[in-house]
Amino acid sequence: MAAITASREEKPEPTKQTPPPAPAVESAPKTITLRISRSNPSENSAAKFDEFQIPVQKWTTVLEAILHVKQNLDHSVAVRYSCRQASCGSCGMKINGRPRLACYTKVSELDSNVITVEPMSNFPIIRDLAVDFKQLFSTHKKMKPFIINEGSEVQPGAKEFIQTPNDLEKFLQFSYCIKCGLCNSACPTMATDKSFIGPQGLAQAYRYTADNRDEGKKGRLKIVDQSHGIWRCHFAGSCSNVCPKGVDPAMAIQLLRGYLLGFRK
Ligand code: SF4
Numbered sequence: 001m002a003a004i005t006a007s008r009e010e011k012p013e014p015t016k017q018t019p020p021p022a023p024a025v026e027s028a029p030k031t032i033t034l035r036i037s038r039s040n041p042s043e044n045s046a047a048k049f050d051e052f053q054i055p056v057q058k059w060t061t062v063l064e065a066i067l068h069v070k071q072n073l074d075h076s077v078a079v080r081y082s083c084r085q086a087s088c089g090s091c092g093m094k095i096n097g098r099p100r101l102a103c104y105t106k107v108s109e110l111d112s113n114v115i116t117v118e119p120m121s122n123f124p125i126i127r128d129l130a131v132d133f134k135q136l137f138s139t140h141k142k143m144k145p146f147i148i149n150e151g152s153e154v155q156p157g158a159k160e161f162i163q164t165p166n167d168l169e170k171f172l173q174f175s176y177c178i179k180c181g182l183c184n185s186a187c188p189t190m191a192t193d194k195s196f197i198g199p200q201g202l203a204q205a206y207r208y209t210a211d212n213r214d215e216g217k218k219g220r221l222k223i224v225d226q227s228h229g230i231w232r233c234h235f236a237g238s239c240s241n242v243c244p245k246g247v248d249p250a251m252a253i254q255l256l257r258g259y260l261l262g263f264r265k
Pocket residue numbers: 176177178179180181182183184199200203242243244245246247249
């Protein structure tokens with residue numbers, strides 16, 4: 001009887017409740033120092049750095065920090081950009097010494113309170129951060145960056161050009177190039193030979209040569225097999241290290257050499 005009384009007095013176990021989620025804490029903006037290289041070759045003025053204090057959040061990109069300067073502190077900063085999503089290839093620059101896309105680089109990932117932006121090396125400077133792409137585009141065109149095939153006009157009855165996944169794999173990654181020029185900017189050979197075709201052009205020469213629909217291999221190999229061409233590359237590999245699109249120009253150059261040396265058909 002006593003036992004029954006005791007069990008009636010037992011209190012029920014309190015039900016376990018999940019604690020309410022902690023209120024989201026907005027990360028407080030911090031301030032960084034943005035150092036922008038300023039120069040204007042047309043005025044023969046020596047390059048200098050201007051410094052700006054910029055509020056940033058963890059998602060602020062270097063391009064947004066530069067645009068903050070343009071909109072609020074100094075409208076005269078020259079910078080080229082367009083898509084803001086790593087697609088157009090316009091916003092390449094040296095950021096803390098390394099070629100990068102400004103729109104694809106978050107301030108927070110640089111792990112520094114001082115960000116220095118400079119124009120890309122190995123390109124003529126137009127003003128401040130904007131560089132001249134004339135040579136890159138003209139070299140790109142010289143590589144004949146299109147399918148050459150006399151029979152490429154679709155004939156009556158022909159529906160498609162068959163290409164297997166293996167055929168596609170041979171050149172796919174090289175077709176992701178956005179012509180941002182970061183690889184040329186990082187290339188030590190470009191730094192010493194202004195006429196060198198460069199990793200961007202050579203990678204594109206390989207991209208079209210390796211395409212099994214193309215019949216322009218002979219002509220392209222002739223273009224790259226010259227004194228400022230493919231043999232000037234000494235395989236530093238910096239081009240592939242800095243490419244924001246996963247293209248491996250250093251490998252493309254080796255593969256292209258394979259055609260010239262007879263290892264590849
Ligand atoms: S290969 Fe890469 S780094 Fe070079 S231009 Fe193309 S996308 Fe830019």
